[in-house]
Amino acid sequence: MNTIFLIGIAIFIVSILLWWLIVTTEGVYLGRNVVIWLYDFYAQRYDTIKNTQLDYELAFTAQPIIDRLPIADPLVLDVASGTGRLPEVLLRHDEFAGQIIAVDLSRAMLIVAAQKLKSAMEQGHVYLLNSPAEKIPLPDNSVDVVTCLEALEFMMNDRVVLSELVRVLRPNGLLVITNRQGRDRYLMLGKVRSHAQFRQLLEKEFDLKIEHVNSSWSDIYALFIARKNGISDPIGTKEALWHILRCPKCEANALQPKSGYAIPTWECKHCGHLIQQAFDGIIDLGL
Ligand SMILES: C[S@@+](CC[C@H](N)C(=O)[O-])C[C@H]1O[C@@H](n2cnc3c(N)ncnc32)[C@H](O)[C@@H]1O
The missing domain is CATH 3.40.50.150 (Vaccinia Virus protein VP39)
Known part of the structure; x- marks a missing residue:
């Protein structure tokens, strides 16, 4: 009887802990990959939940x-x-x-x-x-x-x-x-x-x-x-993203459109890193 009671208490405590780690705090104490994994998991329901x-x-x-x-x-x-x-x-x-x-x-x-x-x-x-x-x-x-x-x-x-x-x-x-x-x-x-x-x-x-x-x-x-703080002129709208995007690998401002790919692709002239815009329109930084 005592053992069953103790197992029940242990399961209760572990459930509360898991709820806190995964639902209440959205994985933040478990690391960035867990946070992102949870958002990947909830993505389709996110807007309905937020309303x-x-x-x-x-x-x-x-x-x-x-x-x-x-x-x-x-x-x-x-x-x-x-x-x-x-x-x-x-x-x-x-x-x-x-x-x-x-x-x-x-x-x-x-x-x-x-x-x-x-x-x-x-x-x-x-x-x-x-x-x-x-x-x-x-x-x-x-x-x-x-x-x-x-x-x-x-x-x-x-x-x-x-x-x-x-x-x-x-x-x-x-x-x-x-x-x-x-x-x-x-x-x-x-x-x-x-x-x-x-x-x-x-x-x-x-x-x-x-x-x-x-x-x-x-x-x-x-x-x-x-x-x-400080003063500077407004930046405003730029013609194309690759003019301002920095290479995520070497951090140089040296991206150039690269032909020969089925999807829009840019190459860093400094380190050769490739960035691509997938068919769904999202730009993947390739890291
Ligand atoms: C609560 S949502 C907020 C989304 C949006 N800003 C809004 O107000 O609806 C938190 C977002 O942060 C993103 N996120 C969490 N950690 C991140 C990180 N280290 N880098 C980039 N995005 C991150 C998640 O993927 C998620 O989309």
């Missing part, structure tokens, strides 16, 4: 960004873009005429994004890159806006990711990022900061100036908009 409302997103996500832009056609980088929520809402906004580079490491999430953004991709308004947030294949100071929604707490090292986001952002450009809130955040030990700590991190360590905080943005996230 974001376009009118709300236009008013409270796109509008505060657009209000702060000096030009209508900025170059935007959306990191951990998932199923393309941010590109979708920006492209639906009447006052937005820019270009978006969306990166995510979950290919299955990007496949859903590609289905929704097919025509915008064909017109060169949005590019989807299968790439990690920890190593963004863009030069320093090369985009007008960097966004990273509902993702920072799932990164193995948020400081490494924040340095990348700030590195590629031009001086005077905007960083749009969420910080987790609500009771759930106490379950993500060591992964979530209070808003005051997050503000301090952005201002003191990354030299950003916070312009907007919306703590009613969602039940579990506050939206922060911060500006990178």
Whole structure:
């Protein structure tokens, strides 16, 4: 009897632990591969679970960004873009005429994004890159806006990711990022900061100036908009991605279109690395 009771308790504890590791914290304590594997697994259901409302997103996500832009056609980088929520809402906004580079490491999430953004991709308004947030294949100071929604707490090292986001952002450009809130955040030990700590991190360590905080943005996230210190001219929309894309292998700005392949292919003139755009439109960095 005692043994059966103890086995029951053990199964209960292990189940709670597994639930916490896999469902509540989405694999973040098990490593990046597990996080991405879980997003690959949930990708087809992600939008149904999230159920974001376009009118709300236009008013409270796109509008505060657009209000702060000096030009209508900025170059935007959306990191951990998932199923393309941010590109979708920006492209639906009447006052937005820019270009978006969306990166995510979950290919299955990007496949859903590609289905929704097919025509915008064909017109060169949005590019989807299968790439990690920890190593963004863009030069320093090369985009007008960097966004990273509902993702920072799932990164193995948020400081490494924040340095990348700030590195590629031009001086005077905007960083749009969420910080987790609500009771759930106490379950993500060591992964979530209070808003005051997050503000301090952005201002003191990354030299950003916070312009907007919306703590009613969602039940579990506050939206922060911060500006990178310094002055620079707006970047604006570029003709083609490979003009700005950096080789993910050797980091040289030396990509050139390469003929002779069935799918669009670029070669790094410096190290010979190949990057290809698959039939579904997603650009695989080949690493
Ligand atoms: C909660 S979803 C947010 C997606 C989207 N930004 C949104 O607001 O709907 C988190 C995303 O982060 C991505 N992700 C997690 N770790 C990543 C990493 N190290 N590099 C790139 N993407 C990552 C996941 O694949 C997933 O698509």
